Amino acid sequence: xxxxxxxxxxxxxxxxxxxxxxxxxxxxxxxxxxxxxxxxxxxxxxxxxxxxxxxxxxxxxxxxxxxxxxxxxxxxxxxxxxxxxxxxxxxxxxxxxxxxxxxxxxxxxxxxxx
Amino acid sequence: xxxxxxxxxxxxxxxxxxxxxxxxxxxxxxxxxxxxxxxxxxxxxxxxxxxxxxxxxxxxxxxxxxxxxxxxxxxxxxxxxxxxxxxxxxxxxxxxxxxxxxxxxxxxxx
Numbered sequence: 001x002x003x004x005x006x007x008x009x010x011x012x013x014x015x016x017x018x019x020x021x022x023x024x025x026x027x028x029x030x031x032x033x034x035x036x037x038x039x040x041x042x043x044x045x046x047x048x049x050x051x052x053x054x055x056x057x058x059x060x061x062x063x064x065x066x067x068x069x070x071x072x073x074x075x076x077x078x079x080x081x082x083x084x085x086x087x088x089x090x091x092x093x094x095x096x097x098x099x100x101x102x103x104x105x106x107x108x109x110x111x112x113x114x
Numbered sequence: 115x116x117x118x119x120x121x122x123x124x125x126x127x128x129x130x131x132x133x134x135x136x137x138x139x140x141x142x143x144x145x146x147x148x149x150x151x152x153x154x155x156x157x158x159x160x161x162x163x164x165x166x167x168x169x170x171x172x173x174x175x176x177x178x179x180x181x182x183x184x185x186x187x188x189x190x191x192x193x194x195x196x197x198x199x200x201x202x203x204x205x206x207x208x209x210x211x212x213x214x215x216x217x218x219x220x221x222x223x224x
Contacts, residue, residue: 042118042202042204042215042216043202043204045211098206099206102147105155105156107155108154108155108156
C-alpha cells in the first residue's frame with residue numbers, strides 16, 4: 001500500500017552542490033510528475049513523463065533535469081543547487097493524463113539550499 | 115499567464131461553524147479539482163467537477179462548479195477539527211495544463 005514514495009524526505013545542500021531526488025510508484029502508472037511548492041504559490045510543474053523513457057518540460061524546468069529509465073521511477077536532478085531552489089518538491093503519478101485521471105502524490109522532499 | 119485565485123488565503127473558525135472558500139479565474143476550465151493537503155504530506159484529491167453548474171457532495175463538503183466554468187466553491191457544514199488543512203483547487207485549461215491555486219489554509223479550533 002505504498003503508492004508514491006519520495007526519498008529523501010529532508011535534505012540541506014550548499015550552493016553549487018548536486019543531488020538527485022528519487023520518486024518511486026508501485027501503481028504501474030504511465031504518467032509521472034515533479035512539482036515544487038513554495039509559500040503563497042500554487043504547485044508549479046517542473047518536468048513530467050508520459051511513459052518509460054520519455055520526459056518533457058513543465059512550467060519551471062530551468063536548473064533541473066529528469067530521467068525515467070524505469071516505469072516505476074522518476075528522478076529529479078539538481079546539477080548545481082541555488083538558494084532559489086529551496087522548496088518542497090512533490091512527485092505525483094497518474095494512470096492517464098490529468099484531464100481524466102487523478103494524480104497521486106508522495107509526501108514531499110523538503111530541500112534547503114544554503 | 116493564467117491565474118487561479120483562491121480566497122480567503124487563511125481562515126480560522128470554531129468547530130461547528132460553516133464556511134465557504136472560493137476558487138476564481140478569468141479563464142474557462144474543462145474541469146476543476148479540489149485537493150486537501152495536511153502538514154508534511156502531499157495533496158489528496160477530494161473531487162473533480164466537470165460540468166458547468168455541477169454540484170457534488172462529499173459528506174459535509176459541498177463542491178460547486180460555476181455555470182461558466184471559471185470558478186468553483188467549497189462549502190463545509192459544521193466544520194470539525196479533522197477538516198483542518200490546506201485546500202487547493204486546480205483547473206484543466208484549454209491547453210490541457212493543470213493550473214493550481216495557492217490554497218486556502220483552514221484551521222478548525224475545537
